[in-house]
Amino acid sequence: MGMTLTTDKTVDEFEAYYYRKEILKKSLSGSSQNPYEKIFGYFEGESNFNIDSSSCLYKSEIKKANNKSCDPIFIEVNSSTDAKQYSKVSTLTAKIEQFRNYGDEIFDPDIPVAPNSLAIDTAKDLVIDLVENDIAPFRVAPSIDEGLCLAFSSDDILAYLELYNDGEIGLIAENIETKEMITNKDLLPGEIIAALLELFQ
C-alpha cells in the first residue's frame, strides 16, 4: 500500500539511506528484532516522520518533490515492497551465513576449501544493495576457486560473480542461448552494482 507523507524538516536522502542500511545490517546480524521498528524510532525521533512501524524507507522510495534546500520533503512508502525486500535480504543473508561454518549439511567434497570470512562478509554487505536494485542472485554457492559465487540470470543472460577468499572479485557473463561471452572483468567492491546493473537493466 503506497502513501505519501510530509515533514517539515529537511533530511538528506543519502544520509537517511545509509543510516537505515547500517541499522538493517546490524539487526540482521545481531538480533531477531524487526529492523523496521528501529528505523521507525530513528526517523520519528530525529526527523519527525509520521510513518507506521511496519514501514521501511528505501533510497528508491525517498522522493523529493522540491530541491534540497526547501521544505517539505515528500516521501512515498510502499509497505508491501518493503516487506518483500526485507524477506529477500534476510533469506539471502541466512544462506550466506550458513557457509561460515561449512558444516556437514552443506559440506561438498568437491569443494574442499570453504569460503572464508572475507568472502562471506563481502557477500553480506552486497545483499541489501542488490535487493534494492532488484538484481538479487538466484544462487549463492561456495566456489571451487575458493570463495563464494553468486549467480544471476535474466531471460537471456547468465552471470557469475566470484568473491574470492583473497578479496579479489570477478564477474563473468554469457548469453544463455548463443553462449557468447558478454563480459569478464575483475572488479573493485564499489564497482559491483554498476557492473550488474549494466548487464541486467
Next chain:
Amino acid sequence: MQLCWSYFNSSYMEYPDALYSNNRPVLPKEEILDDQYLFQRCKPGYGWIEKEGLPDYTKIQIDPKNKKTQSYNWERFSKPHWVRFNPSEKYLIEYAVVGFLPLNIRNLHEYDPMDKEYDPEVIKSILDVEHKPIEINYSHCQLLCAPPSNQPISKKMRRDMKLALRHGVKIFYKPYEDVTK
C-alpha cells in the same frame, strides 16, 4: 514402488571388471583422439538450477599446479555411466554424466572471445588431456594444465576457461537418471 526398485537397482550396480587396469600400459596422450569422449561425473553444487547447464560452473576445476585436477573416463575403455563409480567402487547415481571432446579442450583458444584477448599459442599450450590409469580404472584420464614456464593463470583467464570448457559438452545422464532404462 517401481521408482524405489529402479533406484535400488541402479544404486547397487556391480563394478565392471573391464575397468581394472590389470597391468595394461599407460598410453601416450596422442592416442586420446579428438573425437573420443571423456566422461566426467558431476554433481551440481548448492542451489544449482537446470538453466545453468552442466557441468556446474562453480565446480569446474582448472588447477595449474595439478594438485587436484579434473578426472575423466576415456570412452575407448569405458561406458559413460561407469564414471559414476568412485574410487571406493561405489556407484553414485546422484551424479550426472557429461562428456567432453578432447577437440574442444585442445582448441579452447578458438572460443570467442578468448582468441581476442590471449595469445592463441599460450592458450593452446595450457590445456590437454593425459592417460593416467589407476589400478581400479584403466580408462582414467586427467586434465593437464600446464601454463608456459609455470606462470600462474590469472583468475580472469580461469573464469574464461571455465566457461569455455562448458561449450560442446554433451549430457549423457542427468542426476539420478537410471541407465537401465
